[in-house]
Amino acid sequence: MNLGIIGQAAGLFAVTNIDDILILALFFAQGAGHRGSTRRIVLGQYLGFAAILAVAVAAAFGATFLPEAAIPYLGLLPLALGLKAAWQAWKDHREGAGGEEEQAKEGGPSPLEVAAVTFANGGDNIGVYVPVFATAGIGGMTVYAVVFLVLVAVWCFAGRYFATRPVIAKALARWGHVLLPLVLTAIGLLILIKGGAFGW
Numbered sequence: 001m002n003l004g005i006i007g008q009a010a011g012l013f014a015v016t017n018i019d020d021i022l023i024l025a026l027f028f029a030q031g032a033g034h035r036g037s038t039r040r041i042v043l044g045q046y047l048g049f050a051a052i053l054a055v056a057v058a059a060a061f062g063a064t065f066l067p068e069a070a071i072p073y074l075g076l077l078p079l080a081l082g083l084k085a086a087w088q089a090w091k092d093h094r095e096g097a098g099g100e101e102e103q104a105k106e107g108g109p110s111p112l113e114v115a116a117v118t119f120a121n122g123g124d125n126i127g128v129y130v131p132v133f134a135t136a137g138i139g140g141m142t143v144y145a146v147v148f149l150v151l152v153a154v155w156c157f158a159g160r161y162f163a164t165r166p167v168i169a170k171a172l173a174r175w176g177h178v179l180l181p182l183v184l185t186a187i188g189l190l191i192l193i194k195g196g197a198f199g200w
Helices: 003-031 037-060 068-095 097-106 111-121 123-164 166-194
Strands: none
Touching: 003 037, 003 111, 003 123, 003 166, 037 111, 037 123, 068 111, 068 123, 068 166, 111 123, 111 166, 123 166
């Protein structure tokens, strides 16, 4: 394997996914104390990123699954999940202890929720990956895909690490139920606005 391509792949992944560490930390904080939540979050992150890779590879080969005009509307996914998380936080606040018991049963975010946010947040990544993949050839594309998938695990570890640091964990435990809906809603609106979904 060419070390230059590995370095380029690692750099490209880091630049296009830096915001995912914050989102992952929020998800890990939300799932703290729930059995199996780490596994579900990691699975969701891999599902979402695998979908981004599949679309980028297909587009690089000329078989685009999503028309370019549809990509901004991926922002509706995190926006909807942010509104749902805000509703849940408001409901839990009103119900007090009863809401906490219900949340404990749910066990934090589901793999599909994490995957949906990852995929929607990575909509702009597809636009970056396609030309890189198209010029890298099949061998280079394979190296990129392998490096990306290894780095997804590193990102999950980093997100969990930040969520379990005492100071950060305390802040996330106190404000996570407010931050998660805000971050998801902001990401959704940013994707919609940046993509010109409102005609701006």
